[in-house]
Amino acid sequence: MGLLLTALAIGIRLLWILVVPTRPVGDFAMYIESARYLVEHHSFDPEFIYMPGYVFLVAAVDALGGGLTAIKLIGVASGGLATAAVYGTARAVFGRGAAVVAGLLCAFWPAGIAVSSVTGTDMPAAALLALAVWLLARHTAERPLGAPLMFGAALGLAAYVRAVALPLAFLAAPHFRARGAAWVHVATRALVAAAVAFLILLPWGLRNRHLYGEFFLTDSHGGHTALIGANPNSDGVYSRSLNRLFTEATGYRLFSPPHREADRAAYALAKSWTKFEPRYALGLLAAKADRLMSHERALLYWPLYRRSVLPEGSWFDLHRARIEQVVDDFWYFVVAAAVAGIVAAAARRNWPALTLLPLPLALILLYTVFFAEVRYQLAIVVLLLPFAGAGVAWVSGGAHELVTGKTKGGRKRIAIEAPAALLAIALIFWGWPRLMEAGASLRDRYRWAVCVCNVGGAQRLCSFRTTVPAPGDAPSPVRGVWDGFGLRLPAEHAAAATELDLPAGRYRVSLRAENAGEKVGSAAVPATVGIAADGSNLAHASWPDPGTPVTLSGVTVHAGGKLRVELRADSEISAGTDGDPTLWISAIEVEPDAP
Numbered sequence: 001m002g003l004l005l006t007a008l009a010i011g012i013r014l015l016w017i018l019v020v021p022t023r024p025v026g027d028f029a030m031y032i033e034s035a036r037y038l039v040e041h042h043s044f045d046p047e048f049i050y051m052p053g054y055v056f057l058v059a060a061v062d063a064l065g066g067g068l069t070a071i072k073l074i075g076v077a078s079g080g081l082a083t084a085a086v087y088g089t090a091r092a093v094f095g096r097g098a099a100v101v102a103g104l105l106c107a108f109w110p111a112g113i114a115v116s117s118v119t120g121t122d123m124p125a126a127a128l129l130a131l132a133v134w135l136l137a138r139h140t141a142e143r144p145l146g147a148p149l150m151f152g153a154a155l156g157l158a159a160y161v162r163a164v165a166l167p168l169a170f171l172a173a174p175h176f177r178a179r180g181a182a183w184v185h186v187a188t189r190a191l192v193a194a195a196v197a198f199l200i201l202l203p204w205g206l207r208n209r210h211l212y213g214e215f216f217l218t219d220s221h222g223g224h225t226a227l228i229g230a231n232p233n234s235d236g237v238y239s240r241s242l243n244r245l246f247t248e249a250t251g252y253r254l255f256s257p258p259h260r261e262a263d264r265a266a267y268a269l270a271k272s273w274t275k276f277e278p279r280y281a282l283g284l285l286a287a288k289a290d291r292l293m294s295h296e297r298a299l300l301y302w303p304l305y306r307r308s309v310l311p312e313g314s315w316f317d318l319h320r321a322r323i324e325q326v327v328d329d330f331w332y333f334v335v336a337a338a339v340a341g342i343v344a345a346a347a348r349r350n351w352p353a354l355t356l357l358p359l360p361l362a363l364i365l366l367y368t369v370f371f372a373e374v375r376y377q378l379a380i381v382v383l384l385l386p387f388a389g390a391g392v393a394w395v396s397g398g399a400h401e402l403v404t405g406k407t408k409g410g411r412k413r414i415a416i417e418a419p420a421a422l423l424a425i426a427l428i429f430w431g432w433p434r435l436m437e438a439g440a441s442l443r444d445r446y447r448w449a450v451c452v453c454n455v456g457g458a459q460r461l462c463s464f465r466t467t468v469p470a471p472g473d474a475p476s477p478v479r480g481v482w483d484g485f486g487l488r489l490p491a492e493h494a495a496a497a498t499e500l501d502l503p504a505g506r507y508r509v510s511l512r513a514e515n516a517g518e519k520v521g522s523a524a525v526p527a528t529v530g531i532a533a534d535g536s537n538l539a540h541a542s543w544p545d546p547g548t549p550v551t552l553s554g555v556t557v558h559a560g561g562k563l564r565v566e567l568r569a570d571s572e573i574s575a576g577t578d579g580d581p582t583l584w585i586s587a588i589e590v591e592p593d594a595p
Contacts, residue, residue: 006083006103010077014073017076020117022118034050035056035061049220051159051204051219053159053160054121061073075116078123079113081130082112086102086385087099089356098386098392110296114299122162125161129154129379130383131154132154133359144179152193152200153197159197159201163219163222169197172193174355175352178354221263222267223263226271227273230273232450233245235287236371237291248452277448283438283446288372289436292372292374304316334388336428338384338388345387360380446476451483455500462588464480466495468494468495477489478496481586487569489571497566502562505558505592508590509589512551512552513552513585514584527569529541531552531568532568533556536556565590
């Protein structure tokens, strides 16, 4: 049965790549270019900072003369391996009925089929992670010494494709315990699994030692992705302006040599942004979780709807809304079924199954903390599918028991488990949107901006946050761009400030203000914009006409330490007025001024 399901999954995905001629673009084209460079020069190109596993596979296909279709077969094979692993895992911890359902769900998984034509790391990494879990679940009871070796080896291979697999090595420990191992054996087997993964990755670490002068087993862009995920100007989404901001402030370029130094600088900056406004950072976690887990329709972007991957006006464009709905509905069904399977496993004390749950939960946590894209969800879904298969089998078995009425004990068990499962599913589908709304409210309330300022002739990052408390739950007026920030005026007053660590002395503070909205102010009640330093007003001017910038400049005497620079704006436009104007601030400079 497992072989039949695997063949079915491969056949469906093979048909897909032959019928839908997706062209690789962006990062997915980069992997192919890196592989061809590797084949030609026998080394990675100078810009390569990723894990090498997928590129090795593509390079092997290219060296053997395979073209794009042959490279896409890696995704097809990954779908087949994932289906086999899902079936095997479910059979090991839930039984044959749940395994068949789980395998069918994986074989007919719409988003999983669609991404099989994408030349990326996500599906191969998901398949290898699923393989590791399958080996763990299948062999721990029968081969207590071999299971840690196989789990660690598969996890090491998965880490060659996506480094996020490496921290999962110790999460096999609960499963060893659930299978009856003594605590001392739990510890030693978990250490063995981690050691095997380490040995598998050792050549990569030695290569890094030779190239960078330091030993490490991961890639060289974790700091960059953390920086993207902490960016307040874009709510943790990649934006091209971040490249400019990072380069101007640090002298390094994202994803360019020197890789290790740039990566460390990016990671340090990401940590400082997170600490600057923890409440906004908490709301940002919800945004990343939303992108990661709320929908699957975004997975269709890379194989179908990104510009130039398919000819415009294709059948998929004409039926986009319906296709996206089918994909999302399948995902919601998997979530509900997985929750039911988890509840049933807990009610029946199926500890071997429940001890596999920390693996997908750890992936959710890691991606939510650092950086999340919906395609990172693929590995999580594959690891949840055995639980979904168990949930469907539980519903089917419960219905059969109710109809046949074979045992009173069965009916009593269902009477307890069914309400618990329904309650858990209801809580997930009711609570998740509200959790996302709470996160959005935190982001709106405590939004801040980071931009490049010229301080003492050098470029420095300035962090601006509002200093006028918004009434009620009104959102923060601050909006960020790389070279300044915006200040929306839904109320009469708005202000934002930054603090710069400077020695004692005289400083000239200047900036440019431009109104991007409608004309504000009147002869009777003039609107003004001004700057202050250390609490003293330095300069003010009438609110600029739309498109006409004004320059504000003034001198302050600073006693040393934190120099507080504040921009204040006043307008008679009250809350609720249509077309609230935005004051855009740029060219922020703080320079020593001679007496």
